[in-house]
Amino acid sequence: MQEQDKTELGFCGPGLMGAPMIRHLLRAGHAVSVWNRTAAKAEALVADGARVVATPRELARRAEVVLLCVADGxxxxxxxxxxxGLLATPDDARRVRLIVDHSSIPPGLTRELAERAAALGVGWVDAPVSGGVGGAQAGTLAVMAGGAAQDVATVEPVLAAYAARVTHMGGPGAGQTTKLCNQAIVTATVAAIAEAVSLARRSGIDAARLPDALAGGWADSTLLRTFVPRMTQDGLAPIGALKTFQKDVDTVADAARETGTPMPVAGTVQQLLRLAEAMGLAQADFSGFVDILQTPRQG
Incomplete structure (x- = not known):
């Protein structure tokens, strides 16, 4: 292994996305110490070779690079x-030199946190991902990175364990802004797929056959092939909650307001997600967009 490969890693947040990412790091030969607010999620990775620590502060004493994949800002x-926290550790006891944040949080907050870390001599790479749970499990995530070019280059060999592509988009916050662009496209597309499934059903068409019928055409996409089955079949394991989409689209709306960017489609999706919350669907799978549209026909 190269010297970078021998760097001890820390990981905070072994959830639906984080756990498979950690397993890829372990299979790639990295030593990984793990912390999670709910200890059982971290302990579930011990059999794979992870070491569990009690606090992020302890991770900072062990690892030079710490990766985060947590819920929000x-x-x-x-x-x-x-x-x-990681940077509550006194300087003379702290090993961590670089924080890589895979969470999806506002770009402005990222810039603020990166500045605070830099004042303590710690680099920051915002590195949100796309590809969902399936991409995390397959090790094919797309990473959109913001931060100093040297920091991104330093961590890229580590990210290669679970990412098919790492794209440096600019300074701190640039990765998060790119993720907002991604989420604007994804959420609008999933909402449109839900509308198409609803239209097919009400027209007497087998909506489950839409991916086959549209294969190779302009409407064909990974999202179509992923979500039509999830909207037409029962019993599939969840891949994320609508509340996560709501958080991201609310952040898109904030960025649109701050930059004066008209985003009428994202605004409509935001209202759909607020309706989902009012309907008690915040914890529903991403495919729950289709349930928002199931208002009974009148007459």
């Missing part, structure tokens, strides 16, 4: 700067 800030 508040969780990122607490994990890094909280009382037991």
């Amino acid at each position: 508040a969780a990122v800030e607490q994990t890094v700067f909280g009382d037991d």
